[in-house]
Amino acid sequence: MTAFTLDPRLQNDTFSIGPLGLCQLLLMNDKRWPWLILVPQRANLAEIHELTPLDQTMLSFETAMVAEAMKAATACEKINTGALGNIVRQLHVHIIARNSGDTAWPRPVWGHGSREPYSKAEADQLISTLRARLLA
Structure with missing residues (x-):
C-alpha cells in the first residue's frame, strides 16, 4: 500500500489548516x-468515484461542514464547490x-488575474477563525 503524500503544487500554494477525519484542509x-x-x-x-463508499460519504460530510464554516466565517453570498x-x-x-462584487464575478476564479498572497498575519487570522468554527 502506497502512503498518502500531498501533491507538491498544493503544498507550495497553500497553508495547512489541519486534518479532518478523511481530508487535509488547506x-x-x-x-x-x-x-x-x-x-x-x-x-x-x-476521482471521487475511486474512493470507497464510506470515504465518499465522509468527503461529502466534510465538504458540507467546511462550506458551512466558510460561509459563517466570511459572510459570503455564495459558496462555489468543485x-x-x-x-x-x-x-x-x-x-x-x-x-x-469580487473581481471575477460571476465567472469562475480559475485563470482570472494574478494571485494576491496573504500576509502571514492575514492567513493566521482566517485559519484561526475557521478552526474555531470547525471545532465549535
Whole structure:
C-alpha cells in the first residue's frame, strides 16, 4: 500500500489548516477569494468515484461542514464547490467564498488575474477563525 503524500503544487500554494477525519484542509494562498481545499488522505486517487463508499460519504460530510464554516466565517453570498483536477491530478475539492462584487464575478476564479498572497498575519487570522468554527 502506497502512503498518502500531498501533491507538491498544493503544498507550495497553500497553508495547512489541519486534518479532518478523511481530508487535509488547506487554505489557498490567494486573498482575492477565501479559498479552501479538501484533500482526501488516500494515495493515488484522482476521482471521487475511486474512493470507497464510506470515504465518499465522509468527503461529502466534510465538504458540507467546511462550506458551512466558510460561509459563517466570511459572510459570503455564495459558496462555489468543485473537484476539477485538470492541472493537479490528486483528488481535491475546492470550496471558494464568492460575492457579487469580487473581481471575477460571476465567472469562475480559475485563470482570472494574478494571485494576491496573504500576509502571514492575514492567513493566521482566517485559519484561526475557521478552526474555531470547525471545532465549535
